[in-house]
Amino acid sequence: MKTQFSDTLKKLREEAGYQTAYKFYHGCGGQAALGITYRRYLLLEQGDCPEGGLLLKLLPFLGPVPLSRQSNGLITAWMRTVVGEETYAAVIAPLVSVAAGGTHPATAADGQGIMKQERRRLSLQQIEAVLADYDTFVCFTALGADTGVWTPDELSGPLQLSPACAKKALQRLAKAGVLAKEGSDGYKSGSPQWQTGLRREALDEKLLRKLEAYTSKLADSGRLRHRTRNFFRAEAGEAMNGYMPLLLQSLAMAQGSGVTARTGNTALFYVEGRLAKVRDL
Amino acid sequence: MSTVFSDTLQELRKASGFSTAYRFFHDNGGQAALGFTYRQYMLMESGVLPEAGKLGRLIPALRLIPLTPPANRLVTAWLRTRAGEAVYDQLVAPILPAKTKDAQQAPMHGLVRAMMRERVYYLTHEQFEASLADYPTYICYTAITADTGLWTAASLAEALDLKKGEVEAALKRLASVGIAKKVKQGVYRCPFSDRMIQCPQLNTVSPELLKKVNEYITRLAASAETRLREGFFVRADRHQFMGHFPPLLRFAIEASYGYTVREKSPSTAIFYAEGRIVQVRDF
Numbered sequence: 342m343k344t345q346f347s348d349t350l351k352k353l354r355e356e357a358g359y360q361t362a363y364k365f366y367h368g369c370g371g372q373a374a375l376g377i378t379y380r381r382y383l384l385l386e387q388g389d390c391p392e393g394g395l396l397l398k399l400l401p402f403l404g405p406v407p408l409s410r411q412s413n414g415l416i417t418a419w420m421r422t423v424v425g426e427e428t429y430a431a432v433i434a435p436l437v438s439v440a441a442g443g444t445h446p447a448t449a450a451d452g453q454g455i456m457k458q459e460r461r462r463l464s465l466q467q468i469e470a471v472l473a474d475y476d477t478f479v480c481f482t483a484l485g486a487d488t489g490v491w492t493p494d495e496l497s498g499p500l501q502l503s504p505a506c507a508k509k510a511l512q513r514l515a516k517a518g519v520l521a522k523e524g525s526d527g528y529k530s531g532s533p534q535w536q537t538g539l540r541r542e543a544l545d546e547k548l549l550r551k552l553e554a555y556t557s558k559l560a561d562s563g564r565l566r567h568r569t570r571n572f573f574r575a576e577a578g579e580a581m582n583g584y585m586p587l588l589l590q591s592l593a594m595a596q597g598s599g600v601t602a603r604t605g606n607t608a609l610f611y612v613e614g615r616l617a618k619v620r621d622l
Numbered sequence: 623m624s625t626v627f628s629d630t631l632q633e634l635r636k637a638s639g640f641s642t643a644y645r646f647f648h649d650n651g652g653q654a655a656l657g658f659t660y661r662q663y664m665l666m667e668s669g670v671l672p673e674a675g676k677l678g679r680l681i682p683a684l685r686l687i688p689l690t691p692p693a694n695r696l697v698t699a700w701l702r703t704r705a706g707e708a709v710y711d712q713l714v715a716p717i718l719p720a721k722t723k724d725a726q727q728a729p730m731h732g733l734v735r736a737m738m739r740e741r742v743y744y745l746t747h748e749q750f751e752a753s754l755a756d757y758p759t760y761i762c763y764t765a766i767t768a769d770t771g772l773w774t775a776a777s778l779a780e781a782l783d784l785k786k787g788e789v790e791a792a793l794k795r796l797a798s799v800g801i802a803k804k805v806k807q808g809v810y811r812c813p814f815s816d817r818m819i820q821c822p823q824l825n826t827v828s829p830e831l832l833k834k835v836n837e838y839i840t841r842l843a844a845s846a847e848t849r850l851r852e853g854f855f856v857r858a859d860r861h862q863f864m865g866h867f868p869p870l871l872r873f874a875i876e877a878s879y880g881y882t883v884r885e886k887s888p889s890t891a892i893f894y895a896e897g898r899i900v901q902v903r904d905f
Contacts, residue, residue, distance in 0.1 A: 482855045483905050499905045556853060563902035567687070567868040569875040570839055570896045573882050574768035577889045584881045585850055588895065591874030595867050598858040603905060608860045611900040612867075613853035614874070617846035619892040622765055622781055 342388045345426075349418035351386050353403045353411050357462075362386050369402045370465025390422045402462055463519065463535065470517035472548055476502050477510040478555040481519060483609055485535035488601045490527040501562075560611040574622060588614050623669045630699035631680070632667050634692060638685045639742045643667055649744040650683040655826035671703050682823040687868050689861070743817040750822050752799040754831060758784050759792035760838040766793075766802055766812045767819055768892060770884040774808050818879050843894045857905060864899075871897040 351362075359365035366382050369375055375382065375398050385391055391399075396419055400412050421429045463471065471481045479500055484491065493508035500507065511528045514520040519535065520528045544552060575584070595612045640646035647660045656663070656679050658672070666672050672680075677700060686693040702710040745753070753763040761782055766773060775790040782789070793810050796802040802810040824832055856863075878895045 483857070483903070486857065499903055501903065559855070559902055560853065560900050563900040566864060566899045566901050567871065568896065568898040569872040570843070570894070571875050571878050572764050572768070572842075572892055572894055573878045574890060574892050575878070575881040575883055576887065577891055579881050579883075580878075580891075580893050581849060584878055584893075584895070587877055588850070588874050588897075589852060591870055591877075592852055592854075592897070594870055595856050595858075595863075596854070598863045598867060599856050600858055604859065606860050607857055607905060608863075609855055609857045609902045609905045610863060611853060611855050611902050612871075613851065613896075613898050613900075614871075615843075615848060615852075615894070615896045616850040617843060617848045617894045619842060619846040619894050620765075620782060621891045622769070622886065 344388050344390060344422045345418040346390055346415075346422035347386050347388045349414055350399070350403075353415060354386075356411070357403050365402070368462070368464055370468075374402075374465035375399065390419070393419070467517045467519050468544065468548065470513055470519065472551045472555065473513055474510070475555050475558060476506045477513050479559055480507060480510040481514055481535075482559065484514075484520060484528070484530050486599065486601050487530055487603070489603060490523045490529045492526045492528070494526075556611075560613070563611060566610075572619065577618070580616065580618075585616055588616060625669045625671065625703045627671055627696075627699045627703040628667050628669045630696055634684050634686065634696060635667075637692075639744075645744075646683070649746065649822075651747040651822055651826045655747060655822065656683060671700065674700065679826075682825050685820070685823070687872065689865050690869050691865070694865075741816075741818045743814045743819050745819055745821050746799075747822050747827065749799045749801050750827065750835075751831060752795055753801060754834045754838065755792075755795050757838055757841065758788040759795055761842065762789055762792040763796060763801060764842065764892065766796070766810065767815050768882070768884070769886065770811065770815050771886060772805060772809050772811050774810070816884055818876075843896065846894050849893075855902065860901070868899060871899065 354362065354365045357365070359368055362383055363379070366375070366379050372378060375395075377395065381389075385395075396415065400415065403411055403415065420433055424433060471478055479502065480496065483496070483500055491511075493504045493511055496502070496511070497504040497507040502510070511520060515522050515528055519531055521531045523529050573580075592612060592614045595610075600607055635643070635646050640649060643664055644660070647656070647663050650656055653659050658676060658679070662672070666676075666680075677697060681688055681693045681696060684692075684696070686696070701714055705714050752759070754760055761784065762778060765778065765782055773793075775786050775793055778784070778793070779786040779789040793802055796812075797804050797810060801812060803813045805811055821835075824835070827835075875895050875897045878893070883890055
């Protein structure tokens with residue numbers, strides 16, 4: 342029997358570019374990534390309601406950013422299914438700050454225009470290949486969303502890697518299907534649409550630690566171009582539910598400047614936002 | 623005689639919240655920080671074109687980010703005045719890629735900035751230096767400038783987990799430069815904690831102070847509990863990206879000001895927001 346949840350899940354899966362449940366399940370990395378069998382996933386689309394923990398595993402493959410229309414849609418659909426329409430409308434809806442399937446008020450524009458170009462997400466196995474070592478991570482970060490063909494020699498200069506290391510990394514990425522071989526020594530992105538930002542929620546402890554270490558290493562090897570910092574005193578709820586979406590949305594705007602081909606003026610930038618609680622006061 | 627440059631300079635000075643030339647000059651640290659006298663600055667606003675090198679001091683003092691449209695406006699105004707209208711239009715303008723229109727700025731951005739402008743308090747160099755006397759003083763400064771309440775050394779020490787003696791010394795120091803005001807014996811409040819406080823431009827302060835402020839902010843931020851860290855790599859055109867994204871990011875961080883509350887409640891806390899852009903590789 343169809344439910345709010347199963348309908349929404351199916352719709353978001355299709356919107357994310359997976360035509361069939363089968364492609365979605367295996368595209369995410371199957372049981373290793375989602376922790377459920379294909380049969381169990383099918384049941385979800387047919388009306389079975391999952392426990393909350395499974396939402397956390399599904400969301401990274403369905404929505405571009407936390408608090409996006411997609412995540413909000415799936416979460417509200419899940420709550421409606423779990424508690425029933427009537428109870429939801431009477432008790433829960435008034436507490437929820439987003440309309441079902443809508444955006445958080447603070448992210449009304451949602452960066453959707455900018456994020457509209459569809460991004461393909463890596464499967465868990467591909468993520469493992471990308472995070473195999475630092476050099477591979479650097480090559481993927483640069484080439485994932487690039488339209489050119491590169492040999493290890495050509496790539497080693499701009500990325501500051503030795504040709505041998507670049508070659509090894511490119512081979513590894515090609516083997517995982519992230520890059521495609523072109524001619525005898527050239528490589529190009531398997532899809533210039535790769536989502537190069539890996540969503541943390543999809544990763545286990547070990548991969549997460551690697552992602553964080555490699556990201557910091559690459560970011561710290563660059564030149565600081567701009568930094569703004571501010572201490573402010575606020576209600577904890579307001580800071581998290583009011584300010585945080587605004588910060589996230591502003592960060593997402595950087596992706597609107599993304600380009601996929603090299604010119605004499607292009608550079609790889611790292612953009613970061615951080616929000617932290619200093620003291621209760 | 624006013625020129626395109628002097629008009630633009632005045633307009634940008636007012637737009638960043640300095641109502642008079644005098645305030646602009648002194649709130650930015652005067653001659654020591656800017657490298658020119660007040661009389662020289664008055665002459666710039668009256669139509670005497672400064673040498674180009676001064677632009678490097680004026681742009682940050684006007685709280686503009688280099689290479690952004692408003693900063694480019696000042697630079698092109700200088701060129702236009704220097705070259706003369708006709709030469710500029712025919713020869714200079716066609717070869718300038720600089721974009722000087724705020725076309726990509728959201729209307730909300732302008733509105734919020736205008737709102738903030740009314741509320742800005744520019745910290746003087748003397749006050750800035752006193753706030754950085756030592757780490758406990760910096761923490762006390764951060765706390766009392768965010769709160770409209772009354773504080774004693776004992777109550778502040780307890781709230782901030784500092785020693786009473788340290789806080790006593792810090793409050794006295796802050797009171798000596800007007801950051802704290804003694805209301806009665808042993809009781810202090812900050813007279814401008816309801817405003818948005820802006821530090822002096824960092825390239826106008828001494829290297830020692832710069833080192834200290836970086837150290838203290840980093841230390842305090844490192845002691846904070848991270849609630850969100852979102853970072854990603856993006857490959858973009860350097861000029862286009864650095865011209866447009868930094869103002870947006872700065873705005874996003876400054877917008878935290880809009881969530882400020884001045885009175886303590888059980889759920890209030892001091893938060894730290896940071897945005898940064900690193901150029902990782904030319905690629």
